[in-house]
Amino acid sequence: MCEMNLIKSNYTIFSLESPEFKDINEAVVFIGVPFGKGNFKNDKCSKFPGYLRSYMYGKNIKLKNQCNFKYLSTKIDFEKLKELIKNNQIVDLGDIWILNNENAKFTYENIYNTYKSFLEKKIVPFSIGGDHSISYPIVKALSHFHEQIQILHFDAHLDVSNSELQKKFSEEGRVTHHFGNVMKLCADLNQVKKIVHIGIRDFVNMNYELPQESIVIYNDEIESNLLDAIDPNIPTYISFDIDVLCPSLAPGTATPVCNGLFFSDIVNVLKILPDDLNVIGIDLVEVNPELDQKNQTTQIATQLISLLVNTIKL
Numbered sequence: 684m685c686e687m688n689l690i691k692s693n694y695t696i697f698s699l700e701s702p703e704f705k706d707i708n709e710a711v712v713f714i715g716v717p718f719g720k721g722n723f724k725n726d727k728c729s730k731f732p733g734y735l736r737s738y739m740y741g742k743n744i745k746l747k748n749q750c751n752f753k754y755l756s757t758k759i760d761f762e763k764l765k766e767l768i769k770n771n772q773i774v775d776l777g778d779i780w781i782l783n784n785e786n787a788k789f790t791y792e793n794i795y796n797t798y799k800s801f802l803e804k805k806i807v808p809f810s811i812g813g814d815h816s817i818s819y820p821i822v823k824a825l826s827h828f829h830e831q832i833q834i835l836h837f838d839a840h841l842d843v844s845n846s847e848l849q850k851k852f853s854e855e856g857r858v859t860h861h862f863g864n865v866m867k868l869c870a871d872l873n874q875v876k877k878i879v880h881i882g883i884r885d886f887v888n889m890n891y892e893l894p895q896e897s898i899v900i901y902n903d904e905i906e907s908n909l910l911d912a913i914d915p916n917i918p919t920y921i922s923f924d925i926d927v928l929c930p931s932l933a934p935g936t937a938t939p940v941c942n943g944l945f946f947s948d949i950v951n952v953l954k955i956l957p958d959d960l961n962v963i964g965i966d967l968v969e970v971n972p973e974l975d976q977k978n979q980t981t982q983i984a985t986q987l988i989s990l991l992v993n994t995i996k997l
């Protein structure tokens with residue numbers, strides 16, 4: 684059944700292999716989730732998975748044995764990633780098949796069911812969005828396999844919107860799931876014990892009521908407070924909204940907020956994380972190639988993916 688929900692591309696992320704789903708077991712798997720309608724400002728982030736693959740193909744960007752990561756200048760050793768490459772445990776499965784005329788409820792359900800089939804095969808998914816709303820069906824699928832989950836949420840926004848209007852719409856049976864309430868929905872899952880928000884700075888966050896699972900680490904507190912905020916024993920999902928970065932580096936997103944994090948800040952955060960943290964899935968969302976300038980955002984997204992995937996140990 685699952686095979687039908689995936690569509691292969693001509694090119695793959697990092698030119699990785701794209702085996703048949705039935706042949707995969709215990710692997711890190713890139714999956715494109717080309718859905719943008721959860722972002723009502725601009726839905727063209729749906730084009731990013733395909734755009735990224737063509738970009739990587741055009742630039743001949745490959746992950747293979749003896750890859751040199753020194754060009755990222757990070758002082759991070761890429762041992763985990765090298766191990767995955769060496770063992771052929773990192774592949775690109777293509778995109779979740781999403782049609783433009785599908786309704787959003789159906790799409791979220793489809794993502795949820797497809798990811799449940801992935802997880803049965805001990806796959807650690809690295810999802811390429813798409814807008815931020817896709818994280819919820821993914822975390823919901825993960826919640827069937829883990830009693831406790833902690834989310835490390837990189838974003839300029841808390842994404843915990845919970846208005847009266849939303850409640851009313853929801854009672855009317857309308858879709859109220861979107862890019863601005865995705866972390867509130869995740870917090871409402873019993874298994875999600877903790878959400879650590881990093882990079883929060885937009886004015887819109889000033890008056891939100893925080894779910895009790897939430898801990899905000901503001902940008903000036905990363906060095907001092909991040910390590911204490913993270914529970915090293917809880918399986919961890921990393922959700923990375925590209926707008927956490929300063930728009931001067933990553934303009935290609937629908938809701939840019941000035942004074943954001945730089946690449947070196949992200950490296951710092953990753954260095955602070957406990958080395959044996961059990962990372963059970965990652966997503967990178969909200970990259971919008973139509974709003975980008977000279978592929979800056981796609982370039983930095985490519986570098987970020989190398990950094991983030993290196994946090995996964997099978």
Ligand SMILES: [Mn+2]
Binds near residue numbers: 815838840842862924
């Ligand atoms: Mn977001």
